[in-house]
């Protein structure tokens with residue numbers, strides 16, 4: 649398809665997939681006065697005539713094979729361009745890594761979600777590093793368009809997890825450099841069907857940490873379920889997320905049910921266990937579900953002569969991989985969040 653019938657079809661995903669790394673910018677406006685700016689392949693900005701106080705970034709396909717969020721954003725973009733959805737706020741949609749969508753892989757050369765916060769500048773350049781630099785620039789111009797400090801900046805980076813998870817949907821709340829976590833944001837996540845949240849205690853090179861640390865945006869990496877190919881997603885499982893995102897962009901304000909800690913499972917990162925010996929094993933299979941918890945004293949891993957035991961009741965495993973190279977992380981563990989006072 650060509651770019652000049654985008655205003656009829658709304659099919660920005662096809663335009664994006666046909667232009668893997670580059671697309672000349674172009675603009676048009678909708679009958680309802682919304683300005684549409686295609687900034688690059690996979691990057692489309694909507695500015696409604698009377699825009700509200702939120703600046704919202706919705707990204708997907710930072711990992712190309714994570715199709716469900718791509719399908720959700722594709723539908724939202726089509727709805728907006730066809731005039732079926734009427735925006736209340738400025739929205740920037742990003743399909744992060746179009747070439748990796750086409751090859752149905754997580755990435756082409758390098759994991760895009762480890763290349764933000766300037767990490768793309770390090771080492772030999774490749775397409776993903778160049779893309780990360782451009783995405784940083786598009787997000788910067790989007791958030792910097794207004795100097796008004798009262799505007800609410802939001803960036804939800806939508807993913808699906810590779811493996812099964814005891815808590816199928818979960819979100820990563822980036823490290824806030826000492827600022828308190830926000831209950832209202834957790835309520836938004838709950839409304840999307842996400843009640844499991846990993847609170848990070850250190851900086852990262854992820855897309856969500858970039859927006860959070862650089863622009864004070866309320867930003868999350870949101871895992872909406874398990875990876876499946878296009879067309880094989882049971883979209884009913886994503887209905888809550890899609891509905892909540894639709895409300896977010898089309899309503900001036902959204903009211904969520906009253907916040908209650910009992911509705912959530914909040915975790916904090918506890919430790920990483922590296923493989924240092926050839927002889928490394930887990931007492932569970934590598935496909936064990938994320939967030940499987942262990943009682944204090946239960947065996948978590950054996951690295952040569954060293955046994956690692958759960959040190960805290962409920963210490964839970966994330967992304968176990970016994971086959972990593974020596975010196976690499978074989979396991980991340982989390983524990984129930986210990987201090988619940990750091991919330992506003």
Ligand SMILES: [Zn+2]
Nearest residue numbers: 711714807808
């Ligand atoms: Zn992902």
